[in-house]
Amino acid sequence: MKIDAPRKYVIDNLKHFLNPSSIAVVGASRYPAKVGYKVIQGLKDWGYRGEIYPVNPRADKVHGLTAYKTITDIPGPVDLVFVAVPAHLVKMTLEHAVAKKAKIVVIATSAFKEIGRGDLQDRLTQYCRDNKLPLFGPNLVGMGSPYLNFNCGFIPYLPIKGPVAMISQSGANLLAALGNSTTMHFGMSFFVGLGNKADVDFSELIEYGNTDPHTKSLAIYIEGLDSPTAFVKACTSVVPNKPIVVIKVGGSEIGVKAAFAHTASENEGTSDAFYDQLFEQCGVIRATTFQEFLDISLALGLQPELKGDCVAMITNGGGSGLLSCDHFERLGQPMQELSSISPDLGLRIRTYMPMFGSPLNPVDISGTASPVHYKGALRQAMRDPNVDMVYCSICPTAVTDVPGVVDVAIEMYEAYKPLGKPFVMECQGGAECLEAIIRLRNHGIPAYATPEQAVNAIVALRKYSKIKEKFSKKK
Incomplete structure (x- = not known):
């Protein structure tokens, strides 16, 4: 349901949604295949330290914990209520949550607006709003934070710690991002699935992300935006402090129907042009593919903004350099000649390449380059004051010491980090490059498997610099 602006009582209560002192799991089950069992298992397995209250009228114990017939039977206070019961029992559960003075309710249950029961969903939402009880969902997968050891939902694992807060209507794509975190070290601060997004809105979680000390960038997956005014208000307030990346889906002819069936998202009467204009108005960066969505949100979370157009690329492979040059130009940010960036830089770098290397830009130090050549x-x-950022590429040959190059890249990044210049790497190859990417990311360096991914990240860093400047002036 629509809101005109982020609501203060919702934002105030959000401190309980990732760090509750107690949780009531309504629909707690004794059977391992059930959602109500998995929720408790995830809380316990990942180290949640608060009180867990299973609610099941037909059980005395669930997961070794005392079970209660209703929320109101629980002896202690309840911060968060997680609901995993059939749709027809949800209203009664909400009434019990209000009576218990719970701070947040999360409804995993489906079978609401997405199957045509919009009136029921709206009535439940209005009841929660009347009682100032923020509602997440319905039809969601859960939420969590690796910094708080909190995994609440039917989610198989927590991501690694990192800078990106992910807010997603899609549970499946959220799970894909969590999987990417564990395999490719895409670090997250917190994540939340919104499902049908009946009550708690993107805008309120954006405001929450702005105050979260671990969040450096926000990544938002949108299927439907029913409160654009509130979204604009939140984004324009936050983007001077933290970058926001969005991916908006459901715009194709069949996607409109699919989005409604999935999360009851309504897209009739809107278009990509409408969203392009809206996102530009509020200073967010729009991604067009899921991979780009992940890549640029990671770079924006790890690195400072790119304040100028002078990018120096160091590579041992001419092919990666050419792919990069072409993609930069496609995106409207062409690379500059090294001589126009800094007249003497090419001569100084030539010391670290064979005579057949190229001191242009990209700087090709050749396929025989050693870690010593890369370091020089x-x-x-990095130390040249005319260079705004450094982009480094590794293309393994039979003589390339990939781990050695990674060592010097990390060393140089740490040494010159105080200068505030962004640093991005691209490692295109086999298992040794996958290991390199993970090591680099663990040291705060965005690293990617293809030149196009790296260039997308660099262009996003430049876009954010311009956004930050524009919106900081408006404040």
Whole structure:
């Protein structure tokens, strides 16, 4: 349901949604295949330290914990109520949550607006709003934070710790991002599935992310935006402090129907052009593919904004350099000649390449480049005051010491980090490059498997610099 602006009582209560002192799991089950069992298992397995109250009128114990017939039978206070009962029991559960003075309710249950029961969903939402009880869902997968050891939902694992807060209507794509976190070290601060997004809105979680100390960028997956005014208000307030990346789906002819069936998201009467204009108005960066969504939100979370157009690329492979050059130009940010960036930089870097290397931009230090060559070239580029950022690429040959190059890249990044210049890497190859990407990300360096991914990240860093400047002036 629509809101005109983020609501203060919702934002105030959000401190309980990732760090509740107690949780009532309504629909707690004794059977391992059930959602109500998995929720408690996830809370316990990942280290939640608060009180867990299973609610099941037909059980005395669930997961070794005392079970209660209703929420109102629980002896202690309840911060968060997680609902995993059939749709026809949800209204009664909400009434019990209000009577218990719960702070947050999360409804995993489906079979509401997405199957045509919009009136029922709206009545439940209005009841929660009348009683100032923020409602997440219905039809969601859950939420969590690796910093708080909190995994609440039917979610198989927590992500690794990192800078990106992910807010998603899609449970499946949220789970895909969580999987990417564990395999490719895409670090997250917190994540939340919104499902049908009946009550708690994107805008309120954006405001929450702005105050979260672990969040450096926000990544938002949108299927339907029913409160654009509130969204604009929240984004324009937050983007001077933290970048926001969005991916908006459900715009194709059949996607409109699919989005409604999935999360009851309504897209009739809107278009990509409408959303392009809206996102530009509020200073968010729009991604068009899920991979780009992940790539640029990670870079924006790990690195400072790119304040100028002078990007120096150091590579041992001409092919990666050419792919990068072409993609930069496609995206409207063409690379500059090294001589126009800094007249003497090419001469200084030539010391660290064979005579057949190229001191242009990209700087090709050749396929025989050793860690010593990379170190010298990177040092010259990073310390040059005319270079706004350094982009480094590794293309393994039979003589390339990939771990050695990664060592010097991390060393040079740490040495020159106080200068505030962004640093991005691209490692295109086999298992040794996958290991390199993970190591680099663990040291705060955005690293990618293809030149196009790296260039997308760099262009996003430049876009954010311009957004930050524009919206900081408006404040």
